[in-house]
Amino acid sequence: AQSVTQLGSHVSVSEGALVLLRCNYSSSVPPYLFWYVQYPNQGLQLLLKYTSAATLVKGINGFEAEFKKSETSFHLTKPSAHMSDAAEYFCAVSEGNQGGKLIFGQGTELSVKP
């Protein structure tokens, strides 16, 4: 069965600092992996996705993530945090195809201090 674990329900960084949000997954088949961002009372917006091509994936707003099969990880990073990055971030996994049912982690709330 698939599962996703996000380490740290809340992460706080200073503006300009490195952002690192951790995600580990469990999947019985090669997974499709996603990071979504959610602003208050809004839906989910796709930041980036891994679909078995390059292991380093670049997304929108300067975010990127690296797929590491040996560590079953897909951590999200951004070199320099901006105040507008403050939001809830969700890691998700899908088996079989990238448009399939998603299993989400519990989310990480990112706060950015001025």
Added chain:
Amino acid sequence: DTGVSQDPRHKITKRGQNVTFRCDPISEHNRLYWYRQTLGQGPEFLTYFQNEAQLEKSRLLSDRFSAERPKGSFSTLEIQRTEQGDSAMYLCASSSAVLNTEAFFGQGTRLTVV
């Protein structure tokens, strides 16, 4: 195309009442998903349609919940005899199996049962 549309955005209802939500997917998308998100948690899968066929239902979808997608276009999610525990954000997503796209989410319907 304006993306996935959900209506209403917010719904307040008294316990015991029935409510119905509507989701209009992206027009060329044949897959449609419903998820439920409670406060501080990641979205949880409820049910999935491919065209008009409901192919999978989660154990979370009790007998009080019913979803339809009669013509393979828009979908409705009805909750009968609402309970306070039904208070959540209900998210709809769509994807295309033909185009092999990822899932695109709507803005969600926030349900509050009082």
